[in-house]
Amino acid sequence: MQIAADKVVTLDYTLTDDQGAVIDRSQEGQFAYLHGGSNIIPGLERALEGKQAGDELKVRVTPEEGYGERNDSLTQEVPLEAFGDADPQPGMQFHAEAEDGQTMAVTVAARDGDMVTIDGNHPLAGVNLNFDVKVVDVRDAAPEELEHGHAHGDAGHAH
Secondary structure: OEOOOOEEEEEEEEEEOOOOOEEEEOOOOOEEEEOOOOOOOHHHHHHHOOOEOOOEEEEEEOHHHOOOOOOHHHEEEEEHHHHOOOOOOOOOEEEEEOOOOOEEEEEEEEEEOOEEEEEOOOOOOOOOEEEEEEEEEEEEOOHHHHHHOOOOEOOEOOO
């Protein structure tokens, strides 16, 4: 069975940056997603189209097909008091309200005295992503998975 829209695909993968540092990896081939459901980055999903169980491939995904280019306008300094009782340290993530009222994840980039620099870019924005992928399984999605828009585990899924 080939990978196509509305198929549940199980992968074993390792993700590295251009320097070879491991960013992420699957847990013994236990990563499953609904193909065509926008559950993985576009560049990887496109590269997997038409593959089948047993196929192995290396995929390089540019920022445009991954988490986008960095946007410097998403970095700003805010006063420490904006964090209330929290003690923000570089690398910590928080949810913040954007100017348009939407909630977005931000990462603390730096802290200098009473000022904290936050970054609203995805941590992998601007990074080339290198996947070493093995397709473990491809199956038809269950009606409930199609309804929910994502893959469920062997025991089903509860919302």
